[in-house]
Amino acid sequence: MKKYVKIFLLVLFIGLLIGTFVFLWKKSRPEAIVYEIIKPRIETIEKKTVATGNVEPRDEVLIKPQISGIVSEVYKEAGERVKAGDVIALVKVIPEMGTLNSAESRVNVARISQEQTQRDYNRAKQLFDSGVVSKEEYEKALVENRKAEEELQNAQDNLEIVRDGIAKRSAQYSNTQIRSTIDGMILDVPIKVGNSVIQSNNFNDGTTIATIADMNDMIFKGKIDETEVGMLKEGMPITLIIGALKEARFDARLEYISPKGTEENGAVLFEIKAAATIPDTVFVRAGYSANAEIILERKEEVLSIPESAVEFSGDSTFVQVLQDSLSRPQKFKRSPVTLGLSDGIKIEVKSGLKSSESIRGNKIIEK
Incomplete structure (x- = not known):
């Protein structure tokens, strides 16, 4: 029995010893580094900026x-x-009492005067009909009576305006x-x-x-940083994104760039305005927050690679070009390239790389 126990313990010890050596051997092995392989693509690259603001009626x-x-x-x-x-x-x-009293007094005086001229006119008419007075005397009395009537009417209109703010004769022009x-x-x-x-x-x-x-004539008002305002020109196309309308997008055209900036939180910002084109089927409320995407520069159908695949050394830029797709470990050759427009994710390659070549991307660690 003791003999079997000794054999078991010996086997266990040998197994632990071998396992320890295997573990340490694997631990000491260098990691196999594998890189992602990227193929250049022909794409359209746009450099954009975003201005925040509001959609408002023009006037x-x-x-x-x-x-x-x-x-x-x-x-x-x-x-x-x-x-x-x-x-x-x-x-x-609500009339002022002094002005109201003066207006009432003017009406009373005008009425007294009109009543007197009316009696003079009636008397002159009777005498004229009897041939006692001349036609000139009769016409003079007639004119004086009409003047008195007009003065009375004016005084009454003035009283109505002071008291009610409106005269009956000009009700359609009431303020x-x-x-x-x-x-x-x-x-x-x-x-x-x-x-x-x-x-x-x-x-x-x-x-x-x-x-x-007028809600049919809406504009976007926003602000843009001084580092980007120099790239803007009146007439540039803009895409408006209104969050309140489930990220609805509308076309707009830049029509105003402020010649003077204002400092806000340490940055100099310039106001911009853009005429928005909104369909009749969409109702945009005044004051909606909106973002304006402005395309500063655009390159169509150019060779592009991820910007993360580019290596920088001073003023020079390089990519690692794959030499043999079947070899392990992978073999790359550092190749200088000339770059162009970037949108922050992908970048244009002007020269130094062919569309048929592949380049090194992010690192993948395999054990």
């Missing part, structure tokens, strides 16, 4: 009252489409009715019934009754 019109008072009616709300001349709100005039000045969509109505409003004049900007814009 927004602020509707302001031409008279001060209290908002008594609001007929429209945000989102409604209006035409030029449509009434948006009605303003009730108490706040009307739209353009065709478009109402973006905002910041006032409510009961709010006080101030008229727009040379000394006051006035209270905004509504904001109206």
